[in-house]
Amino acid sequence: MKPEDLPEDSMGIIMQPHPDGDFGVTVIHNLSDQWSEEEAEPFMDILNGLNMVLSNGFEMLAMYGAMGRMLKDVMDQADEGPEIVFEADEELLEAISDAKVIPINGKKRVH
Numbered sequence: 001m002k003p004e005d006l007p008e009d010s011m012g013i014i015m016q017p018h019p020d021g022d023f024g025v026t027v028i029h030n031l032s033d034q035w036s037e038e039e040a041e042p043f044m045d046i047l048n049g050l051n052m053v054l055s056n057g058f059e060m061l062a063m064y065g066a067m068g069r070m071l072k073d074v075m076d077q078a079d080e081g082p083e084i085v086f087e088a089d090e091e092l093l094e095a096i097s098d099a100k101v102i103p104i105n106g107k108k109r110v111h
Contacts, residue, residue: 006030011047015054025054 006012011029018024027047031040054061 001028003028003030008032009034011043013047013050013054023058025051027051 001012001014006028008030009032011031012027014026014028016024016026027050029044029047031043035043
């Protein structure tokens with residue numbers, strides 16, 4: 001892909017997986033002349049930083065991706081309803097009715 005193939009004022013990252021489990025990373029941009037060198041520099045720094053992270057920190061990124069996937073799975077299961085239903089033991093119910101359980105009131109703390 002050539003920079004001029006990108007829409008004007010856009011940037012891209014191309015990741016190409018290799019059979020050995022590694023992958024190549026290429027960054028590309030097509031910033032127009034409307035950006036001065038000083039204005040474009042932060043964008044280029046971000047693009048180059050992403051390239052560095054993708055090239056050298058792929059295990060960390062893969063871990064974040066796996067955690068995101070697992071979190072989504074947990075949230076999807078939570079949307080299906082609770083798997084655990086609390087049922088109070090008879091002994092607990094008796095203790096509450098006999099006032100053997102002291103309620104905790106956060107406003108009456110000794111400081």
